[in-house]
Amino acid sequence: MSITQISVFVESKPGHMGRVLGAFADNAINVHGFSASDTGEYGIVRFVVDDTQRAEEVLKGMGAAVRKAKVLCVKLDDSVGQLQKAMEALAGAQLNISYCYSLASTYIAISVKDIPAAEEALRAAGMAVVDDDDLAGFMVGETM
Amino acid sequence: MGTPMPTPDKIDFSKLPIYKPEVECASRERIRAIQLAKLIQQVEYTYARVPWYREKMDAMGVSPSDIKTLDDVRLLPFTDKAALRETFPFGMFATSLDEIVELHSSSGTTGKPIVVGYTKDDMDVWSECIARLAQMAGVTASDRVQMAFGYGMFTGGFGLHYGIQRIGGTMIPAGAGNTERHIQMIEDYGTTVLIATPSYAMHICEVGERVGFDWASSTLQVGLFGGEPCPPGLKAEIESRMHITCTDNYGLTEVMGPGVSGECLAHRDQQHIAEDHFLWEVVDPDTGEPVPDGEMGELVLTPLDKKGIPVLRYRTHDLTRVVTDKCACGRTMARMQKVRSRCDDMLIIRGTNVFPSQVEDVISDIELLAPHYHIVVDNETGLDRMTVEVEIKPEAFSDSYEEMKGFSNEVRDKLRSVLLVTPVVKLVEPGGLTRTMGKAKHVDDLRK
Numbered sequence A: 001m002s003i004t005q006i007s008v009f010v011e012s013k014p015g016h017m018g019r020v021l022g023a024f025a026d027n028a029i030n031v032h033g034f035s036a037s038d039t040g041e042y043g044i045v046r047f048v049v050d051d052t053q054r055a056e057e058v059l060k061g062m063g064a065a066v067r068k069a070k071v072l073c074v075k076l077d078d079s080v081g082q083l084q085k086a087m088e089a090l091a092g093a094q095l096n097i098s099y100c101y102s103l104a105s106t107y108i109a110i111s112v113k114d115i116p117a118a119e120e121a122l123r124a125a126g127m128a129v130v131d132d133d134d135l136a137g138f139m140v141g142e143t144m
Numbered sequence B: 001m002g003t004p005m006p007t008p009d010k011i012d013f014s015k016l017p018i019y020k021p022e023v024e025c026a027s028r029e030r031i032r033a034i035q036l037a038k039l040i041q042q043v044e045y046t047y048a049r050v051p052w053y054r055e056k057m058d059a060m061g062v063s064p065s066d067i068k069t070l071d072d073v074r075l076l077p078f079t080d081k082a083a084l085r086e087t088f089p090f091g092m093f094a095t096s097l098d099e100i101v102e103l104h105s106s107s108g109t110t111g112k113p114i115v116v117g118y119t120k121d122d123m124d125v126w127s128e129c130i131a132r133l134a135q136m137a138g139v140t141a142s143d144r145v146q147m148a149f150g151y152g153m154f155t156g157g158f159g160l161h162y163g164i165q166r167i168g169g170t171m172i173p174a175g176a177g178n179t180e181r182h183i184q185m186i187e188d189y190g191t192t193v194l195i196a197t198p199s200y201a202m203h204i205c206e207v208g209e210r211v212g213f214d215w216a217s218s219t220l221q222v223g224l225f226g227g228e229p230c231p232p233g234l235k236a237e238i239e240s241r242m243h244i245t246c247t248d249n250y251g252l253t254e255v256m257g258p259g260v261s262g263e264c265l266a267h268r269d270q271q272h273i274a275e276d277h278f279l280w281e282v283v284d285p286d287t288g289e290p291v292p293d294g295e296m297g298e299l300v301l302t303p304l305d306k307k308g309i310p311v312l313r314y315r316t317h318d319l320t321r322v323v324t325d326k327c328a329c330g331r332t333m334a335r336m337q338k339v340r341s342r343c344d345d346m347l348i349i350r351g352t353n354v355f356p357s358q359v360e361d362v363i364s365d366i367e368l369l370a371p372h373y374h375i376v377v378d379n380e381t382g383l384d385r386m387t388v389e390v391e392i393k394p395e396a397f398s399d400s401y402e403e404m405k406g407f408s409n410e411v412r413d414k415l416r417s418v419l420l421v422t423p424v425v426k427l428v429e430p431g432g433l434t435r436t437m438g439k440a441k442h443v444d445d446l447r448k
């Protein structure tokens, strides 16, 4: 079980990220979560949106370099120690996290190589893993 | 029917026409004898008629009678574009305007244009040079030749036009623009030869493909290219997609226009120089001294029978090497390597000579990069630093910094192996580099 994220190659120049966000806004694409980091020259900006298919079309139409990828999505209880619990469950299963970022509300997106193994480890620790449809249902009205 | 590109070993050169074999296939001794006789006359003519040269030669203490061998050309002054610009419009003309039958000009990227004038004899030489290069590509009187250059002051249009008529070919003077009309004319008139810039030929090709025109079964067989340098990759692409054979020629408005040299099908990266009309030298661009035989240097040209505007030792700033062995096509006229770079393009980075064309070659070989690049050179840190910005294709993007870093390192290593300088490679998003038609500005040298 996983959700789909969409990544965009963005040069580290003023306005480049804004161009992507502007295109999302113009096409009524809602951003549920994102992570942006860069090397000083360029960055990989990762998005979780309400309509990945449409987002991909829009970005490709702009000629952007775009990739879709599966990531794990975990719903955390809104209480102390939950994030640590998730990380420990994965560490306990010897699973390495490539990157991780939070979405709106208490959801986090986690990129791992072995999604089924990570999902199992998290479930064993009593945590809720969700897919695109679940997320869409929960996220009505939640935006970033 | 369009013919696919023949490889040189499959061509029967005895079946290809040679416009003036008694000269084009003459012995080297005979060629040199023709050159010397003409050089002596030309220097006398120039000294007698053009004050600019008379003053220069007097100041150098050289008189026309000092020219006794071909090597004595080195006693003469160089000419560069500035001389033609400073004397604009007619200061370098050796005849009265009454004898001039045609004017052409080149705009140049900066400053005043230059204007050149041709006498009737000059036009004769010019059209013969074009006739020769057209025949190198197999063009004969039975060809229908469609012009996609603009006519006007530019030397390309009329130059090629007269040369084709000299052979007896049928000129179709369509001119530049209206691509769909060009395709329609090829179909309607059974055009066999297209004259175009390589980038416009590519455009015609693409538009044709889009409207469903079948290049493989079209009548087109040959492309005669000019007006801009033709990168080998682009030429190969056009040849395979349009099913034609393409050659390109070399020339400069200042010494005549197109036709100084032309590509034969035996050596696709070389062009035969019309040596009975042009004396060539290859010199070190810094010292002006000759480089050893066959080595790379700046091409210097002296037209040997130009009457309207005689020019002595014109500095082309184009880098090439020249070989003089007999060609498989049967010609003995020297061959110059196609010009890929100009000495003014050369960058010296930490003591190493680097040409933008080398970067272009490396980039165009990398599948995942678009064929655009931009070079920035600075010395902010005290040392020369060369940054090459390259544009990734969407397929090159991976959702991992590690992989992107790996890719840019791969590009850097490929550049280093060719340039012998380690550049910084900067990945730019698709469409991120500005495109310019024609002479793109590829280099920013910010060194202080």
Ligand SMILES: [Zn+2]
Pocket: B285, B298, B317, B342, B343, B344
């Ligand atoms: Zn130069």
Ligand SMILES: [Zn+2]
Pocket: B264, B265, B266, B267, B272, B327, B328, B329, B330, B331
């Ligand atoms: Zn040849």
